[in-house]
Amino acid sequence: MSIDLHDVGVTLAGRPVLRAISAGLTEARVGIVGRNGSGKTTLARVIAGLVAPDLGRARIGGIDLATDRRAALATVGIIFQNPDHQIIFPTVLEEIAFGLTQQGLRAAEAETAARAMLGCFGKTHWAGAATHSLSQGQKQLLCLMAVLAMRPRVVVMDEPFSGLDIPTRMQLTRHLDGIAAQIVTVTHDPDHLHGFDRVLWLEGGRLVADGPPATVLPAFAAQMRDWGESDDLAHLAG
Numbered sequence: 604m605s606i607d608l609h610d611v612g613v614t615l616a617g618r619p620v621l622r623a624i625s626a627g628l629t630e631a632r633v634g635i636v637g638r639n640g641s642g643k644t645t646l647a648r649v650i651a652g653l654v655a656p657d658l659g660r661a662r663i664g665g666i667d668l669a670t671d672r673r674a675a676l677a678t679v680g681i682i683f684q685n686p687d688h689q690i691i692f693p694t695v696l697e698e699i700a701f702g703l704t705q706q707g708l709r710a711a712e713a714e715t716a717a718r719a720m721l722g723c724f725g726k727t728h729w730a731g732a733a734t735h736s737l738s739q740g741q742k743q744l745l746c747l748m749a750v751l752a753m754r755p756r757v758v759v760m761d762e763p764f765s766g767l768d769i770p771t772r773m774q775l776t777r778h779l780d781g782i783a784a785q786i787v788t789v790t791h792d793p794d795h796l797h798g799f800d801r802v803l804w805l806e807g808g809r810l811v812a813d814g815p816p817a818t819v820l821p822a823f824a825a826q827m828r829d830w831g832e833s834d835d836l837a838h839l840a841g
């Protein structure tokens with residue numbers, strides 16, 4: 604898929620949060636890095652069609668997802684930073700089946716497809732489990748399965764590893780490695796972007812670097828270290 608961002612600007616509560624972001628993203632794995640408040644989540648939401656740019660335009664495969672919600676549901680899935688903000692149903696099966704019914708499947712078809720998705724991850728025994736009883740890592744995996752069940756061509760993930768212990772993170776990474784969809788991952792941790800094809804670095808809502816991880820990540824890490832060692836809090840993102 605081609606994610607086309609052309610001069611994207613977003614203003615929230617009277618403040619510019621994204622400014623003149625332009626990029627054509629066709630790579631399979633794209634990372635978005637930046638400090639707290641740099642605009643990463645907002646850009647992820649623009650790409651997922653949840654936030655319409657105030658300036659410029661954002662399209663995926665030529666479709667403007669902010670105005671065509673039906674196309675958005677069929678094309679792109681988003682996994683939020685906190686799975687508790689995403690999960691709404693009492694059981695795992697219902698949670699996965701919901702998106703499928705939204706896409707037009709009958710209840711029985713959706714349930715069959717949801718069970719098949721659980722099977723892909725070796726989790727058929729989770730079907731009747733109460734969603735509130737899952738650990739954070741299990742909830743992240745549930746959100747991933749719920750999104751993948753809808754067969755999106757693009758998956759946007761906002762800090763998918765926050766709050767996960769190392770084994771859970773490794774398991775989730777293995778699952779993600781096998782996914783054919785284009786993945787856009789937001790993170791402030793360069794270590795989470797091994798094997799990625801391209802990295803966008805945001806600072807104060809602007810794109811300050813865009814290129815291969817081997818170029819962008821060392822520069823980003825060096826700048827973060829510099830600011831971390833400085834006592835001048837004027838560097839803090841607002």
Ligand SMILES: Nc1ncnc2c1ncn2[C@@H]1O[C@H](COP(=O)(O)OP(=O)(O)OP(=O)(O)O)[C@@H](O)[C@H]1O
Pocket residue numbers: 615616620637638639640641642643644645646791841
């Ligand atoms: N709904 C909103 N209304 C007003 N301001 C907002 C809103 N959402 C985000 N902002 C502001 O926009 C800026 C960018 O926020 P965003 O969440 O996109 O950054 P981020 O890089 O994802 O941060 P973090 O790493 O802390 O999650 C911040 O200054 C934030 O306070």
